[in-house]
Amino acid sequence: MRTTTTRKATHFLLAVATAALALSACDSKSDSPPADEKEQAEQSFEIDQKPAWTAPATGKRYCPQYFENTIIDGGASDITVRDATTGKTKWSHKGIVTCPLVTTEAVYVGKPDGEALSLDPLTGKTKRSLDVTAFDPDGISPVETGAGVHFEFGGDLYTVDKALGQEVWSFEEETDMWIEQISSHALTVVLTTQNGKVKALSAADGKLLWTYATPSHAVIDGDITITNEAVYFGSRDGSAYALDLATGKQLWSKKLGGHGATWTPEVSANLVITADAEYIHGLDKKTGKTKWRHYAPDHGSVRAAAGQVFYADPEADEVTVLNAATGGFMTTVSPAPGAYRLAVGPTHLYVWTTSSIQAHKITKRASA
Numbered sequence: 001m002r003t004t005t006t007r008k009a010t011h012f013l014l015a016v017a018t019a020a021l022a023l024s025a026c027d028s029k030s031d032s033p034p035a036d037e038k039e040q041a042e043q044s045f046e047i048d049q050k051p052a053w054t055a056p057a058t059g060k061r062y063c064p065q066y067f068e069n070t071i072i073d074g075g076a077s078d079i080t081v082r083d084a085t086t087g088k089t090k091w092s093h094k095g096i097v098t099c100p101l102v103t104t105e106a107v108y109v110g111k112p113d114g115e116a117l118s119l120d121p122l123t124g125k126t127k128r129s130l131d132v133t134a135f136d137p138d139g140i141s142p143v144e145t146g147a148g149v150h151f152e153f154g155g156d157l158y159t160v161d162k163a164l165g166q167e168v169w170s171f172e173e174e175t176d177m178w179i180e181q182i183s184s185h186a187l188t189v190v191l192t193t194q195n196g197k198v199k200a201l202s203a204a205d206g207k208l209l210w211t212y213a214t215p216s217h218a219v220i221d222g223d224i225t226i227t228n229e230a231v232y233f234g235s236r237d238g239s240a241y242a243l244d245l246a247t248g249k250q251l252w253s254k255k256l257g258g259h260g261a262t263w264t265p266e267v268s269a270n271l272v273i274t275a276d277a278e279y280i281h282g283l284d285k286k287t288g289k290t291k292w293r294h295y296a297p298d299h300g301s302v303r304a305a306a307g308q309v310f311y312a313d314p315e316a317d318e319v320t321v322l323n324a325a326t327g328g329f330m331t332t333v334s335p336a337p338g339a340y341r342l343a344v345g346p347t348h349l350y351v352w353t354t355s356s357i358q359a360h361k362i363t364k365r366a367s368a
Contacts, residue, residue, distance in 0.1 A: 044307070044364065047321065047333055047349060051358040053087035061352050063099035063141065064301075066345040071357070072102055073341075079109065081124065084345055087359060091124030099141035101149065105162065108144075110137035114153045118164050128164040143184040145203035150189050155179050157191060159206065169206040183224035183231075185245065190231055192220035198231065200248060210248030214241065223264040225272075230285075232272055234262025240274050240281070242288060252288030256281055266304040268324040273304040280311060282327050292327030296320070301352075305344040306362075312339035312351065319351055333360055 061073045070090065071082045079100050080092040097109035097117070106118040106127055114133035119126060135154025142151045148159045148168050155178025157171040173179050177194035184190065187203040196217035200209040214220070216237035225232040230251060231243040240262050242251040256262055256276045265274040271291060272283045280302060282292040300312035308330065309322040318334035319342065333349065341352035351358045 046363050047331060048361040048363075049333060050360075052348065052361045053359050054356045055082060055087040055089070056355065057352060057357050058355070061341060061357075064341045064343040064350065064352060065102065066343045066350065067102045068104070069345075070102075071343060071345075071350055071359075072100060072107075073352070073357075074099060079107070079119075079124075081107075081121075082357070084348065084350075084359070087357065090122075093119055093124045098137045098139050098152075101142040101144055103144060108142045108149050108151075110140075110142060110151050110153060112136050116142075116149070116151050116158075116160055116164055130160055130164040130166070132158045132160065132167060133170075138179075140179075140182060143182050143189065145184045145187055145189060147187060147203040150182060150184065150203070152179050152182055157182065157189070157201070157206075159189075159203070171201060171206045171208075180219065180221045181224055183226050185226040185228075188226075188245065190224055190226060190245075192224060192233065194219055196220055196235060196237075198224075198233065198243060198248070200231075200245070212243055212248045212250065214239075214253075222261070225265045225267060227267055232265040232267065232274075234265060234274055236261040238262055238276060240265060240272065240283060240288065242272070242285075251286075254281075254283055254288040254290070263302070266302070268304040268307065268309070271324060273302065273309055273324060275299060275302055275311075280309065280322070280327070282309075282324065294322055294327045294329075300340040301342040303342045303344050310342055310344060310349060312336070312342055314338045314340050319349070 059075050064073045069084045071084045077096050078092050078094050081090045097111050101108040107121050109117050111117055114135050116130045116132050118128045133153045137153050140152040142149050148161045151158045156173055159168045176197050180192045182191045189201045189203050191199050196214040198212045214235050218235045218237035220233055220235050222234050231245050234240050240254045263275045265272045270285050272285050274281050278297045280294045280296050298313050298315035300314050302311040307324050309324045312319050317337045318332045319336055319339055320332050321330040336351045336353050338354035339351050343350040349360045
């Protein structure tokens with residue numbers, strides 16, 4: 001058992017966990033795609049410039065997500081759930097917690113001093129708590145598999161049953177500093193470490209399945225994206241990576257060429273959408289080849305959904321929308337003062353600004 005923590009864990013709701021959670025931007029291989037492609041893209045949908053609703057949001061908000069007609073986000077000492085159609089607050093849980101894992105059965109969070117907590121998704125009331133360890137969480141959202149719920153505390157991984165009745169297994173990261181991020185797919189848990197390694201564990205018993213080390217050993221602190229076949233992530237060495245989910249074998253790596261870290265990748269059809277400090281990139285999902293890049297030096301959060309890429313631009317006070325297939329410009333949504341976080345639902349784009357959350361209706365147009 002570990003007797004001293006090797007990492008100073010923060011208590012803030014997640015500032016650690018996802019200030020990078022979806023930051024992306026780039027320039028298009030052809031900044032202006034062929035006119036017919038652009039016209040076709042622009043005719044596929046429209047976004048209302050006037051918000052359907054706004055809700056006050058004081059201070060920085062983190063971990064924005066859409067789930068079953070609700071919008072969930074967190075601040076330094078709360079998690080708040082709002083109705084996605086009206087913006088009205090359904091409930092708010094006060095306290096210092098991690099980013100939430102939201103499911104139909106419960107909302108799971110980690111609390112200081114190693115406590116796992118489940119909340120009723122309809123009311124926010126505490127359903128169950130479990131003292132897992134003495135260490136604090138680092139803001140990382142728990143993840144779920146068929147074997148249970150997996151929490152990070154003190155740089156290690158702890159798995160508990162979904163009822164929070166007991167711990168199932170734990171994985172103490174002793175050889176590679178500490179855990180930076182965790183993700184899951186089916187019965188596999190994937191984690192990244194402070195020194196640039198990726199590890200896959202069996203969700204059933206915590207057995208190590210494979211380990212991959214980036215050549216640079218640079219920190220991997222953005223979220224991990226997993227599909228049925230591959231694990232995608234970005235590194236502070238400025239590269240995006242794809243690994244085979246079953247074996248950990250590198251499928252490809254791509255030096256993006258911009259400045260700064262490579263942010264959380266998102267998959268859109270046959271492309272991986274990711275970003276560095278200056279560009280948003282569209283990479284071929286199978287080869288990593290650059291299909292397009294879009295120059296966006298002031299980008300904030302980036303989201304890919306329904307064939308579009310949305311990115312916040314806090315300097316321009318707007319959100320820009322690109323065609324995910326071509327990187328071509330489609331439209332902007334403004335004003336959105338200081339826009340920095342985004343979430344996308346089936347019918348609305350949700351924008352976190354300096355003082356509020358704005359919901360903009362998305363209308364799909366019928367094909368000609």
